[in-house]
Amino acid sequence: MTLRKPIIAANWKMNKGPAEASEFVAHFKLEAADLEKVEIVIAAPFIALSSITGKNFAVAAQNCSDKESGAYTGEISVSMLKEVGVEYVLTGHSERRSLYGETDLEVNAKNCQILDHGLKPIFCIGETLAEREAGNLKSVLKTQVTEGLKGICNEGVLNCVVAYEPVWAIGTGVTASPEQAQEAHAMVRGLIAELYTPEIADQIRIQYGGSMKPANADELLGLPDIDGGLVGGAALDPESFLSLVRSAVNSVS
Numbered sequence: 635m636t637l638r639k640p641i642i643a644a645n646w647k648m649n650k651g652p653a654e655a656s657e658f659v660a661h662f663k664l665e666a667a668d669l670e671k672v673e674i675v676i677a678a679p680f681i682a683l684s685s686i687t688g689k690n691f692a693v694a695a696q697n698c699s700d701k702e703s704g705a706y707t708g709e710i711s712v713s714m715l716k717e718v719g720v721e722y723v724l725t726g727h728s729e730r731r732s733l734y735g736e737t738d739l740e741v742n743a744k745n746c747q748i749l750d751h752g753l754k755p756i757f758c759i760g761e762t763l764a765e766r767e768a769g770n771l772k773s774v775l776k777t778q779v780t781e782g783l784k785g786i787c788n789e790g791v792l793n794c795v796v797a798y799e800p801v802w803a804i805g806t807g808v809t810a811s812p813e814q815a816q817e818a819h820a821m822v823r824g825l826i827a828e829l830y831t832p833e834i835a836d837q838i839r840i841q842y843g844g845s846m847k848p849a850n851a852d853e854l855l856g857l858p859d860i861d862g863g864l865v866g867g868a869a870l871d872p873e874s875f876l877s878l879v880r881s882a883v884n885s886v887s
Contacts, residue, residue, distance in 0.1 A: 644869030799843030
């Protein structure tokens with residue numbers, strides 16, 4: 635098995651403007667040894683991106699346009715994000731899908747735009763509780779993975795991070811059991827192996843995105859197919875987020 639470098643990403647959602655973002659990173663002290671073992675990403679609101687670039691972690695945008703430029707009021711292109719030092723962009727987050735009606739087709743267009751500009755998608759997938767209870771976990775994930783990665787070549791997919799987020803465990807305080815999380819992650823890796831090759835699937839990093847917090851991070855990050863976390867609430871406090879980073883460091887120590 636390929637040794638995959640864990641990736642811990644904070645998704646601040648609609649929290650922290652420029653002043654609060656600057657204050658957060660000022661308290662976020664990292665050891666050089668930690669940075670060698672774990673990749674750390676902060677996904678901030680658009681207006682705070684410039685306040686946190688140039689630090690010792692990667693910066694992500696929470697969204698982007700699937701268009702390059704033009705008359706799209708309120709949208710922000712990937713090239714604009716690249717100009718302010720963004721390295722990653724979230725795509726397909728369950729809130730974008732459910733609240734704003736984003737389709738697999740739109741998510742795929744964003745993934746392609748991001749890769750075309752030399753940035754990296756953190757490509758989110760996951761099922762609702764109703765879909766899981768109906769026995770549709772695999773079919774939902776297969777559709778999202780297949781459609782979201784359509785037209786992306788081998789080299790391109792190796793620059794993608796996948797975030798599996800059970801929708802029923804986001805912001806609810808409910809976490810998938812370790813067995814449920816590992817089953818879904820292994821399933822996603824298997825789907826990528828079918829679309830590409832087992833060797834490529836073995837290199838892809840798959841994060842868990844369902845209410846990871848300091849209390850459960852060690853157990854989740856110790857599972858064979860979980861390569862990090864896309865963290866919401868627990869990433870708003872620097873000490874809490876640092877605890878998650880330490881758990882990731884310990885998982886590879």
